[in-house]
Amino acid sequence: MATETAANNNKSVLWDWLTTVDHKKLAVLYLIAGALFFIKAGAMAIFMRIQLMSAENTFLSGQTFNEFITMHGTIMLFLAVTPLIFAFMNFAVPLQIGARDVAFPFVNALGFWIFFFGGLLVSLSWFFGGAPDAGWTAYVPLSSGEYADLGLDFYVLGLQISGLGTLISAINFIVTIINMRAPGMTMMRMPLFCWTGLVTSILIVFAFTPLAAGLALLMLDRIFGGQFFMPDAGGNPVLWQHIFWIFGHPEVYILVLPAFGIISEVVPAFSRKRLFGYTAMVFATLIIAFLSFMVWVHHMFTVGIGPITNSVFAIATMAIGVPTGIKIFNWLFTMWGGKITFNTAMLCASSFVPTFVLGGVTGVMLAMVPVDYLYHDTYFVVAHFHYIVVGGIALGLLAGTYYWYPKMFGHKLNEKLGQLMFWLFYIGFHLTFFIQHILGLIGMPRRVFTYLEGQGMETMNLVSSIGAFMMGAGVVVLLINIVYSAFTSERITVRDPWDARTLEWSTTTPVPEYNFAQTPQVRSLDPWFYEKVHGEGLMKPAEPMDDIHMPNGSILPLTIGLGLFVWGFGMIMLEMANPIITPWIVIGTGVIITFGSMLLHSIHEDHGYHIPLDKIKKIEKEVG
Amino acid sequence: MKGRIGLWRFLPLTALFFLLAGCGEDRLTALDPYGPQAQWILDNMILSLYVMALVIIVVFTLFFIAVVKFRRRPGDDEIPKQVEGSKVLEITWTVIPVILLAILAVPTIWGTYYMAEEAPEAAGSSGGEQENAEGEEGEDSGEEPENAEEAEEEGALVIDVTGHQFWWQFDYPDGFSAGNEVYIPTNQKVWFDLSASDVIHSFWVPALGGKIDTIPGVDNSMWLEANEPGVYKGKCAELCGPSHALMDFKVIAMEPEEYEAWEESMTGQEASGEGESSEEEAAEEEQSSGNEGSEEGDTAASEGRQVFEDQGCIGCHAVEGQGTGQGPTLSNFADREKIANVLDVNNENLEGWIRNPDDFKQGNNMPASPDMSDEDMDAIIEFLNSLSAEEDMNQ
Amino acid sequence: MSDDLSKPFSQSALSHEEILKINRERRIQITAFAFMIFLTLLAFLAVGMEMVEPGFTIPFILLLAVVQFVLQLFYFMHLKDKDHQWPNAFMMTGIVVATPAVIALVLLLGVTKY
Amino acid sequence: MSDSVDVSKGLPPNPEKATLEGKNKFLGFWVFLGGETIMFATFFGTFLGLREGTAGGPSAEELFSLPLVFLMTMLLLTSSLTSVLAMFSMKKNNFRNMIILTVITVLLGFGFLACEIYEFYEYVHHGGLGFTTSAFGSSFYSLVGLHGAHVTFGLFWFITLMIRYSRTGITLTNAPKFYVASLYWHFIDVVWVFIFTVVYLMSIGGA
Numbered sequence A: 001m002a003t004e005t006a007a008n009n010n011k012s013v014l015w016d017w018l019t020t021v022d023h024k025k026l027a028v029l030y031l032i033a034g035a036l037f038f039i040k041a042g043a044m045a046i047f048m049r050i051q052l053m054s055a056e057n058t059f060l061s062g063q064t065f066n067e068f069i070t071m072h073g074t075i076m077l078f079l080a081v082t083p084l085i086f087a088f089m090n091f092a093v094p095l096q097i098g099a100r101d102v103a104f105p106f107v108n109a110l111g112f113w114i115f116f117f118g119g120l121l122v123s124l125s126w127f128f129g130g131a132p133d134a135g136w137t138a139y140v141p142l143s144s145g146e147y148a149d150l151g152l153d154f155y156v157l158g159l160q161i162s163g164l165g166t167l168i169s170a171i172n173f174i175v176t177i178i179n180m181r182a183p184g185m186t187m188m189r190m191p192l193f194c195w196t197g198l199v200t201s202i203l204i205v206f207a208f209t210p211l212a213a214g215l216a217l218l219m220l221d222r223i224f225g226g227q228f229f230m231p232d233a234g235g236n237p238v239l240w241q242h243i244f245w246i247f248g249h250p251e252v253y254i255l256v257l258p259a260f261g262i263i264s265e266v267v268p269a270f271s272r273k274r275l276f277g278y279t280a281m282v283f284a285t286l287i288i289a290f291l292s293f294m295v296w297v298h299h300m301f302t303v304g305i306g307p308i309t310n311s312v313f314a315i316a317t318m319a320i321g322v323p324t325g326i327k328i329f330n331w332l333f334t335m336w337g338g339k340i341t342f343n344t345a346m347l348c349a350s351s352f353v354p355t356f357v358l359g360g361v362t363g364v365m366l367a368m369v370p371v372d373y374l375y376h377d378t379y380f381v382v383a384h385f386h387y388i389v390v391g392g393i394a395l396g397l398l399a400g401t402y403y404w405y406p407k408m409f410g411h412k413l414n415e416k417l418g419q420l421m422f423w424l425f426y427i428g429f430h431l432t433f434f435i436q437h438i439l440g441l442i443g444m445p446r447r448v449f450t451y452l453e454g455q456g457m458e459t460m461n462l463v464s465s466i467g468a469f470m471m472g473a474g475v476v477v478l479l480i481n482i483v484y485s486a487f488t489s490e491r492i493t494v495r496d497p498w499d500a501r502t503l504e505w506s507t508t509t510p511v512p513e514y515n516f517a518q519t520p521q522v523r524s525l526d527p528w529f530y531e532k533v534h535g536e537g538l539m540k541p542a543e544p545m546d547d548i549h550m551p552n553g554s555i556l557p558l559t560i561g562l563g564l565f566v567w568g569f570g571m572i573m574l575e576m577a578n579p580i581i582t583p584w585i586v587i588g589t590g591v592i593i594t595f596g597s598m599l600l601h602s603i604h605e606d607h608g609y610h611i612p613l614d615k616i617k618k619i620e621k622e623v624g
Numbered sequence B: 001m002k003g004r005i006g007l008w009r010f011l012p013l014t015a016l017f018f019l020l021a022g023c024g025e026d027r028l029t030a031l032d033p034y035g036p037q038a039q040w041i042l043d044n045m046i047l048s049l050y051v052m053a054l055v056i057i058v059v060f061t062l063f064f065i066a067v068v069k070f071r072r073r074p075g076d077d078e079i080p081k082q083v084e085g086s087k088v089l090e091i092t093w094t095v096i097p098v099i100l101l102a103i104l105a106v107p108t109i110w111g112t113y114y115m116a117e118e119a120p121e122a123a124g125s126s127g128g129e130q131e132n133a134e135g136e137e138g139e140d141s142g143e144e145p146e147n148a149e150e151a152e153e154e155g156a157l158v159i160d161v162t163g164h165q166f167w168w169q170f171d172y173p174d175g176f177s178a179g180n181e182v183y184i185p186t187n188q189k190v191w192f193d194l195s196a197s198d199v200i201h202s203f204w205v206p207a208l209g210g211k212i213d214t215i216p217g218v219d220n221s222m223w224l225e226a227n228e229p230g231v232y233k234g235k236c237a238e239l240c241g242p243s244h245a246l247m248d249f250k251v252i253a254m255e256p257e258e259y260e261a262w263e264e265s266m267t268g269q270e271a272s273g274e275g276e277s278s279e280e281e282a283a284e285e286e287q288s289s290g291n292e293g294s295e296e297g298d299t300a301a302s303e304g305r306q307v308f309e310d311q312g313c314i315g316c317h318a319v320e321g322q323g324t325g326q327g328p329t330l331s332n333f334a335d336r337e338k339i340a341n342v343l344d345v346n347n348e349n350l351e352g353w354i355r356n357p358d359d360f361k362q363g364n365n366m367p368a369s370p371d372m373s374d375e376d377m378d379a380i381i382e383f384l385n386s387l388s389a390e391e392d393m394n395q
Numbered sequence C: 001m002s003d004d005l006s007k008p009f010s011q012s013a014l015s016h017e018e019i020l021k022i023n024r025e026r027r028i029q030i031t032a033f034a035f036m037i038f039l040t041l042l043a044f045l046a047v048g049m050e051m052v053e054p055g056f057t058i059p060f061i062l063l064l065a066v067v068q069f070v071l072q073l074f075y076f077m078h079l080k081d082k083d084h085q086w087p088n089a090f091m092m093t094g095i096v097v098a099t100p101a102v103i104a105l106v107l108l109l110g111v112t113k114y
Numbered sequence D: 001m002s003d004s005v006d007v008s009k010g011l012p013p014n015p016e017k018a019t020l021e022g023k024n025k026f027l028g029f030w031v032f033l034g035g036e037t038i039m040f041a042t043f044f045g046t047f048l049g050l051r052e053g054t055a056g057g058p059s060a061e062e063l064f065s066l067p068l069v070f071l072m073t074m075l076l077l078t079s080s081l082t083s084v085l086a087m088f089s090m091k092k093n094n095f096r097n098m099i100i101l102t103v104i105t106v107l108l109g110f111g112f113l114a115c116e117i118y119e120f121y122e123y124v125h126h127g128g129l130g131f132t133t134s135a136f137g138s139s140f141y142s143l144v145g146l147h148g149a150h151v152t153f154g155l156f157w158f159i160t161l162m163i164r165y166s167r168t169g170i171t172l173t174n175a176p177k178f179y180v181a182s183l184y185w186h187f188i189d190v191v192w193v194f195i196f197t198v199v200y201l202m203s204i205g206g207a
């Protein structure tokens, strides 16, 4: 028996975090990284709202404003929400399916670090002549070498790298969910959050690959003189739009499905009722995923592709409303007849439902092609998607934060501050975005850094900005809450502070390294609830107590990420006017670090170590 | 309680439409349509709003009741009945949305084709316009499909639109151009063939209709129709660079007779009596003679023209006939409502613009001339102020 | 068990029947390969010798490609085996998603309006 | 748990899937291949969409030569067969055979790669079609080049595996690795089927 016990016992805490392959610690890393990016992008939104507060304001120049919208959109979608959903997926999915870890712990860490360094690369653009400025959609020709500077190179390579990280994490989740379920945990007994996690991961696999292809084309175009998009040499700018939206539309469902999943966990937990229509929910999720690949042209109605195409895609788009509606009503009927407890998590989760519907129905309105000729690229669209991404996804993530916080960190967040945050955020949100529908209709295009006086837009923009400040205040309260609770909240020692239903609440708090001392035997949907009501109040073990096999930590994920970062930066240097070092040297260094680390990893066969039985017994005794 | 917030927010929405519709002095808002296309869009938006209102009311009512009625009282530890689901309900909320969506799908497809109507074949011959004047009237006839045939017989007006960073070029079939302001006759469909020279822009006149992108290498077309004479604001709706927000334009709709006169003064046929000739000198003379200004004004202007050429402005700005594609045509500059869409029309602003355009529109393509002498500047301004088509036709 | 993981084996646990089965399968694979070479030849000949009617060439060679594609996936890559449902599902999804994407990139570029 | 396989009788029948680790690798790699299909599809679509955009430069008909493509096709198809056979050897715990067949696969792969490099060289220096010449050029080189990059990566993968495990024989750790590499190689082959059909044959016989 190779029992090299935990080798990193005597290493520093920092080293422990940098080399960790534990899904729970990676979840925390994702959470921190995502939150930082969220605050950064949110602060940009605040700056944008200050600029738009009054007509012909000169707080930001047109150029800077464009950089802000681009970075706001890009960071929010790729670097804030994506890691946040990954944080919860990383934390909850293995626990909910009764696994000790994900399928590839090493790849899990790799995914995080690649994502992180990719995000870092995008953020570096500010220090090299300005951020990308062509919108998060980066339409060519505006994003081509002829019209955009270095910022776009950072966008292209940074997203390429962070997208790679996202992709491999997604593959990891898929394999985890399919292969690592505990005995008895059939697919149709999985919590809905696992289902949406699975489906989201599948969407990532099929959507981030075309994005990678598109970004590669754009990179070839910008750095190596490719001719894909410029009409003079036979290229076509519409090509990019197709590739982008083939990715881009599934991307929005990638973000929203895990939020759906969180809602489907929180609402039953606090209504003390099982999820209404579980099977229908699962199939609705699958249908949404399938349809999401068939509707991307609805972002391109005004491109002039032709009436047949527009009609077909309009119908397909509307069709998505049906499975989504199924979900909405099932949530409503989960609450119906339940015993609802309104704490912050439930406030966020339940208010998700009406807000999301408001955003969803404007989506269906947008799908009416001829009317979209009016809405397209106006603030109406901005209002539509913020109703979903803020009123839906952000609320969902907040619900998830409040819900899983005790399990992740061993103490609850303060309720009073939580409710204050909720009301500030919620009211501020409606103030900011409701009025933007009307702004769009009275002729305010999106992505404008200013508007002229006397067009009737001043008051509404002011209201919108005030709402944004309220939201900002809400987020500040959340941050205060996190710090405050860390010092004042009492430690949680019970397994299940919410009286919830799924497996993650059946392990001890804080969750031990190995999650479950004995893999649980699952006998029903909502297995923990089932055992509490019909069983003996604890999960039945599916195996005898034994040594537990654990993977070793490794610094290589970090170095691979670093290598890619250096490599990408070298590619960007090819475009710089006077790079101090020859770009190819930098590129070479990056390639060597990357492939060197990969080689090291494959040469050094690492079978992990075993936690001996007596140690497990000791730990289990301690936490009770 | 959240339910109520949503509800009372929604009701005033419809009221707001009518409120806002009243104050449309600038004719920018889409809530106050001035043409059949915009009217169609508004009607169908309101149709969809009704459908959505239904959905929202149902959802909000259910939500509101659930939230109020099924709260857990403190100390109540009873476990509610665990309901698995309900086939009947499941089917209900699948079928009803399908029906609602079907209701929306019909006008969607109809409207898509309605707006995709192509310019009639005999396009481009402007001779037809005179007769057109009485031929087409009313918003209703605008929606009739036969209208197309009618137009076909008589030849429709097709204007080429090119989007540039950050201005619009309008080329008329009669061989003259307009920059940033496009003149159209009322009560007839006017077609636009659109493209772009640099990046993607989007052509949008909210009060008249929908928008369509102008894309380099792709030819698009759309039609618009105005019911009433007036100025309609247009905007570029696709992010196209730092001054995207300032890439406005105006559609000026005139009664057909008036339009015809304008057209003639732009081509310079009638006034000069020189037929097809668009020789620079002839057209220029004809234009300045149209000024009610005195002799001095006249000579100052022609001096100005010299300076305008010497300074190289003419390389980018045509002052008669076809535009260059480098800068907006200034043939009727004195009729502009704004200089470069951002500045009020007056001589200081004009001078400021010419000296340093980047101050007003970041990233635009006009070179600055900060060191131009004051005399030259005055002469150019004088000259630019003399370039009017409207005064010409009022004469 | 981790020490077993890097230990080679002196023998195979295959029973005699299993070996026969593998040999049979190997023969099928070689036949499939021969068939694929044949398809390839056909495609090249169709184009090179202009054997097929011009208008049909493209559909014909595309059909050949699809047949070969299926053969490769199902035989060489074992998608036909019954423990391959998940891989099968993923490949199918890939194809289902890829088809409209390719069609769109070819047809819907705005040059011709559909 | 499920990573306990019976190893007492020798190498289990499906060594690549005998351990949980192997099962995970196997599935994960298929998921990755599923994603690759649409990545290649994007490049195919780009090529097909831009094929006509020669911008006055050379067109497909003028450039492509069937014999070379045929040779390349044969090399790659055969290498696919040898790698299938290598997997049969692996199942029978015949390490030597497996290595020999893999070496043949690699050699054929290098043959293919050499042809491709020669082909590109010809087009650039004698055909007048550079990467930047036209949209057709860019999309052609990026599609076929992406495939070539996959081939190169696959070759290095095989070589690393063979060097790393040259002495160990077939184990439960390396069996999944060889298996997955061979899946990858087949996938490259499948993509090539479409490349020779769509890029070469369709361009020549397309009219």
Ligand code: HEA
Residues within 6 Å of the ligand: A137, A252, A253, A255, A256, A298, A299, A317, A318, A320, A321, A322, A324, A325, A326, A328, A356, A357, A359, A360, A361, A362, A363, A364, A365, A366, A367, A368, A372, A375, A376, A377, A381, A384, A385, A388, A389, A393, B055, B059, B096, B097, B098, B100, B101
């Ligand atoms: C997570 C994010 C998310 C989600 C879930 C959605 C969901 C939907 N979106 Fe949205 N969308 C975006 C994010 C999102 N969108 C973003 C970011 C953009 C802008 C991108 C950019 O340009 O930058 C955008 C843009 C966008 C456009 C393009 C607008 C334009 O640029 O012109 C369209 C057009 O069809 C559209 C439609 C829809 C539809 C029909 C849905 C549907 O899925 C909604 C379905 C939900 C419901 C309908 C509500 C619940 C249903 C019921 C209660 C049943 C009964 C209902 C009916 C019968 C109607 N969206």
Ligand code: HEA
Residues within 6 Å of the ligand: A038, A039, A041, A042, A043, A045, A046, A048, A049, A069, A070, A072, A073, A074, A076, A077, A081, A134, A135, A136, A137, A382, A386, A389, A390, A393, A394, A432, A446, A447, A448, A449, A468, A471, A472, A473, A475, A476
């Ligand atoms: C998940 C996605 C997401 C989220 C959560 C948000 C959140 C917000 N967005 Fe976002 N937005 C997008 C995605 C998102 N947005 C996208 C994709 C675009 C399109 C981009 C494009 O056109 O390319 C867009 C565009 C966009 C616009 C339109 C820009 C334009 O077209 O001109 C506006 C304008 O009001 C806006 C505002 C806001 C506001 C006020 C918030 C608020 O909810 C933010 C709340 C958060 C905070 C306020 C942070 C709080 C932190 C602090 C207060 C700390 C303060 C610290 C310092 C100041 C150092 N967004």
Ligand code: CUA
Residues within 6 Å of the ligand: B163, B164, B165, B166, B200, B201, B202, B236, B237, B238, B239, B240, B241, B243, B244, B245, B247
């Ligand atoms: Cu042109 Cu925006």
Ligand SMILES: [Cu+2]
Residues within 6 Å of the ligand: A248, A249, A252, A296, A298, A299
């Ligand atoms: Cu979409």
